[in-house]
Amino acid sequence: xxxxxxxxxxxxxxxxxxxxxxxxxxxxxxxxxxxxxxxxxxxxxxxxxxxxxxxxxxxxxxxxxxxxxxxxxxxxxxxxxxxxxxxxxxxxxxxxxxxxxxxxxxxxxxxxxxxxxxxxxxxxxxxxxxxxxxxxxxxxxxxxxxxxxxxxxxxxxxxxxxxxxxxxxxx
Amino acid sequence: xxxxxxxxxxxxxxxxxxxxxxxxxxxxxxxxxxxxxxxxxxxxxxxxxxxxxxxxxxxxxxxxxxxxxxxxxxxxxxxxxxxxxxxxxxxxxxxxxxxxxxxxxxxxxxxxxxxxxxxxxxxxxxxxxxxxxxxxxxxxxxxxxxxxxxxxxxxxxxxxxxxxxxxxxxxxxxxxxxxxxxxxxxxxxxx
Numbered sequence: 001x002x003x004x005x006x007x008x009x010x011x012x013x014x015x016x017x018x019x020x021x022x023x024x025x026x027x028x029x030x031x032x033x034x035x036x037x038x039x040x041x042x043x044x045x046x047x048x049x050x051x052x053x054x055x056x057x058x059x060x061x062x063x064x065x066x067x068x069x070x071x072x073x074x075x076x077x078x079x080x081x082x083x084x085x086x087x088x089x090x091x092x093x094x095x096x097x098x099x100x101x102x103x104x105x106x107x108x109x110x111x112x113x114x115x116x117x118x119x120x121x122x123x124x125x126x127x128x129x130x131x132x133x134x135x136x137x138x139x140x141x142x143x144x145x146x147x148x149x150x151x152x153x154x155x156x157x158x159x160x161x162x163x164x165x166x167x168x169x170x171x
Numbered sequence: 172x173x174x175x176x177x178x179x180x181x182x183x184x185x186x187x188x189x190x191x192x193x194x195x196x197x198x199x200x201x202x203x204x205x206x207x208x209x210x211x212x213x214x215x216x217x218x219x220x221x222x223x224x225x226x227x228x229x230x231x232x233x234x235x236x237x238x239x240x241x242x243x244x245x246x247x248x249x250x251x252x253x254x255x256x257x258x259x260x261x262x263x264x265x266x267x268x269x270x271x272x273x274x275x276x277x278x279x280x281x282x283x284x285x286x287x288x289x290x291x292x293x294x295x296x297x298x299x300x301x302x303x304x305x306x307x308x309x310x311x312x313x314x315x316x317x318x319x320x321x322x323x324x325x326x327x328x329x330x331x332x333x334x335x336x337x338x339x340x341x342x343x344x345x346x347x348x349x350x351x352x353x354x355x356x357x358x359x360x361x362x
Contacts, residue, residue, distance in 0.1 A: 022230060045229055048257065050250030057219030057251075061191070061226025064211070064352045065234075066359055069226075088216035088223075092348045 002169040008033035010137055011099070011162070014144040015070050020097065021045060022062045022069040024055030030101040030167040031072050052077030056084035060094045068148075070097040075104065075120040076113075078159070085127065089157045096157035097148055102133070107164050124159055131159035135166050172307055174268045174330040175200045178239070180311045184318060185210075185237060188264075189227060189355065192239040193220045195275040196334030197268060201239070203335060206342055208354040214344055218248030221255060221265060228260035233360050235262050235318065242269040242283045249292060252325075256297030259323040265298075266314065267325060270332040278332060293325040305329040 012034055015023070022045040023038045025031060038046040045067075049055050052073045059069040073081070078100045089096050103110070104117015124131045130150060134140050143160060151158040174197065182204050190210045192198050198212035213220045224238035245252070245267050255265065271284035283289060293301035299322045304310045310328050317324035 022226075047225075047229065047254065050253050051248075053219070054222045054248065054251045054254055057213075057216065057222025058226035058229075060219070061223035061228075062230045063226075064223075064348070065227045065231045065355050067230040084216050084219055088213065088219050091215055092213075092344060 003030055003032055004167055004169050005033050007137055007140070007166045008037065010140050011134070011144065012037040014141050016041075016044070017141075018145055018148040019068045020070045022047065022058070022067050023072055024049055024058050024069065025072040026052050026055075026074070026077055028074040028077070028101055028103075030103070030162060031074075034072055051080060053081040053084040056081055056088050056096065059096055060088050060092065063094050068097075070099055072099050074101045074116075075161075076116045078120065079116060079123065082123065082127070085129075085157055090127070093155040094157070095151035095155050097151050098157060098159040100159050100161055101167065102161040102163050105164050107168075120161070129157050129159050131161060133161045133163050135163035137166065140166070172305060172310065172328065172330050173333060174270065174328070175203070175335075176307055177268070177310045177328055177330060179204055180307050181314045184315065188235045188237045188318070190237045190239065191220050191224045191227070193217065193241050193244045195338050197239050197241060199335045199338045199340055202340045202342060208350045211351040212342075212347055217244045218251065220244060221248060221251050224263055224265065225251075225255055225258065225260065227355070228263040229258060231355070231359075232260075232262055234355075234358070235264070236260075237264045237318070238266065240265060240267045242267060242271060242281045242289060243273045245289060246281055246283075246287075249296075252293050252296040252298065255323060256293070256299075259297075259299055261321050261323065263323050264314065264317040265293075265323070265325040267327045268330050269327050270330045272332040274332050274334050275338060290325060290327040293327075298325045299323055301325040301327070303327040303329065
């Protein structure tokens, strides 16, 4: 599987570095290494979800209780979480650090992923969620740190789009 | 059994717990009995009160967490029951007030009115202990049992489809949120 272990490790280490101690996740191909890293880390509480929107509630509870968290999901999982994001995280000013795999971009081979890719950024814009792309290892650390900082200072959700050029080795 | 009476019967026992409730009637009834800084009312995001309770319970084993859920809310997040069951935090008591209706939006029947058994779903999802009660004494006994016990428990309390006249209270959402967060911070054990 050509999902990049190196990039996954870089992302994981940055998340640890900014203080993330709980990750909610619903598996998707590009996330396999990140999820395994969380599984193997005694200092990380991994919460496996049935559906991504649950992760909004879990992160909200963890935040109010004093733990920094991150959400790992596919863009279709983000689309499935919109009400929770709006009526829990935004309504109650909860910082969310959402790492969203940006499926359906240029280079996408799976026909079923192609609709989601085209709407993800528009939905993020409509929800007024600040986001940036992670598409090269060079800026991963800086952007994760900055995203986390803004989520905390604004007390709002932010998103990082994990892109093909970073996550997939034969992109 | 009326939900408000059921809540009142365990109100004193909530003092040392952390409470997360769903929106609307349940939140208003708790506040009509008395608001405390350790109570959080999720005034929207139906279905996520149990997920919030899980997030608190997993990260704060020092706390006993109680969730007041409803049939309409949990039916929107049945998958969340499988997540609760997967992690089965010992410090979480999950109460579902089941009035078999979406009371605040016209009283239309939920699926529990036509036979859906939430305690049965919870059991099948893997929640270690799930029970249905329909009288105050049984509710209070089941609640105290769960509170003093050491096992994730879902208690489905069958209640009448009646609620308060109004749902908006004078506690603002963000005031509640920051007060609750502060409470959890102050109670955090020193490390």
